[in-house]
Amino acid sequence: MAKSERLNAGRTVGHTLIKRHRGTGILTYWDLYLIMVPGVLYFIVFKYLPMSGIIIAFQDYSVFAGISGSEWVGLQHFKAMVHDSEFYIIFRNTLLISLYKLVWGFPGPIILAILLNEIRLVFFKKTVQTLAYLPHFLSWVVLGGILFNGLSPATGVVNGILVFLGIEPIFFLADPNWFRSVLVVSDIWKEVGWGAIIYMAALAGIDPQLYEAAVIDGANKWKQIWHITLPSLASTIIILLVLRLGHVMDVGFEQIFVLYNPLVYSVGDVIETYVYRVGITQADFSFSTAVGLFKSFVGLILVIMANKLANKMGQNGVW
Template identity: 50%
Template sequence: MVTPTAGDFLKKRLIKNRWMYYMLAPGILYFLIFKYAPMWGVLIAFQDYSPFTGFLKSSWVGFEHFRIFFSEPEFWMLFRNTFILAVYNILFFFPLPIIIALLLNEVRKEAYKRVIQSLIYIPHFISWVVVVGLAYILFTTEGGIVNELIFQYGGEKINFLLNPDWFRVMIVSESIWKETGWGTILFLAALSGVDPQLYEAARMDGAGRWKQMVHVTLPAIQSTIVVLLILRMGSFLDTGFEQIFLMLNPMNREVGEVFETYVYERGIQQGDFSYSTAVNLFKSAIGIILVVGSNYFAKKMGEEGIY
């Protein structure tokens, strides 16, 4: 009797599950072509890259671009602006989908619940160009609805769009309006998996709706919250290029210029590809450190983490 080898076993398994692998193929090809293959482009961060000489013939400069970037006077301005916006997003934007999901979970009328969900999902599908355009229409001093209301009630018009003090508030508010509803999807899915018997046991112990939420609902979705927070830390410094680029103007640039807009300016507008790649690679390295660090602390707190 011939003993089947590992190769025979693998071949049999591939044939048995071939349709599953066929369905996986487009996704795998997508990541290979558009995610992994472009990673070779980070090499130009260590080169004096020229499109005319290409990757192979461009001269190597090591960490020279990083040294120049860290010595630039704009570095601390960019880091400060990006960091502050990132912290605002964590403090004000990240908890809101959780809160809204908890509130929707308490709605017992399915028809009302679906209508509310649809209404808060819609802004996600609106482009940032339209969102910023709406912001300009609402908050401009020349006929903007908000300023007209302020003026009618005896106040002075506020230049929301040019005043640096309002820039970060506008950015975070737009993000909340556009993406909060969409962010509730994962939390609602997690809430649907909570065992109803836990609520029955809590009610038998005399727990009201508030205590049920605190002692049953939140602990049940705690692992989901932790995992999403860890993943969010990976894009901690990703403040959103399109939105900020559209909201920037000479009056608020001092508080609005971030790494992404700076990379666009140096890389696309000025053609300094190696330098802009170095800046973006620095930002990505910070994201990796934050993911590893937050995952480490999550495990220390007794959570599973992401690996």
């Protein structure tokens, strides 16, 4: 048999074995593949199929004419977006609020996870975990009511303490100087406990012998955290940071929609609330879709840049 024939025969046998192995794997782990079906269907139905509607950003969309009957206008809505002075104010608000949440909110779960990891009293640890997780399961409608009552200038607990200290009451939710701070602090309060779960899982995987060796070498708790805990969490932190940058333009529609009012539009109006007003209340679907597409494009660019930066730093990125 010639050498080329032997090579072809080997490739044929190899392909046959691979196909059999794949078929056997699917049949063997059919239950695991079945569990994947709801998640896959969710992303197909709610994430990928709606992407077909992006085309109306390039049309003068009419509900009565539909996508197929609407006039094609190209980049007209994007040009209108660029020349809209209100859009730049909204874009600035979105970036600032997102930056504040990233700078102050991203380290929060890491710090909480490290603190909980150092607690040795199990009952106290579980109690703190439960109280920290609880706000995540409450909607912003409920939390908004709590904030309205707690920050009320007349009957709120916070202003009651300020008056007791001799400070004038502050209308936090109607003062442009305070509104962004309320957004950032309330978002941290709601999500810090839930975000700490991933880091606590990563902390559970650290070899205890590393801490034992550090104690023998005379390292105190701060040095153990700096030289063992944080380096062990580095890969998890990088991956979550890359994913977080992909949502840097997603400030949180529900939170702002519940809390803001016309008095703070200048500092609290963001792309998501702007798209809602233009697209839903004014029925300008094409323009609002163009704004939303621009927001997604910025998020994509940030994810790619952050992932490349993570790889250059020697860490494992998302891909």
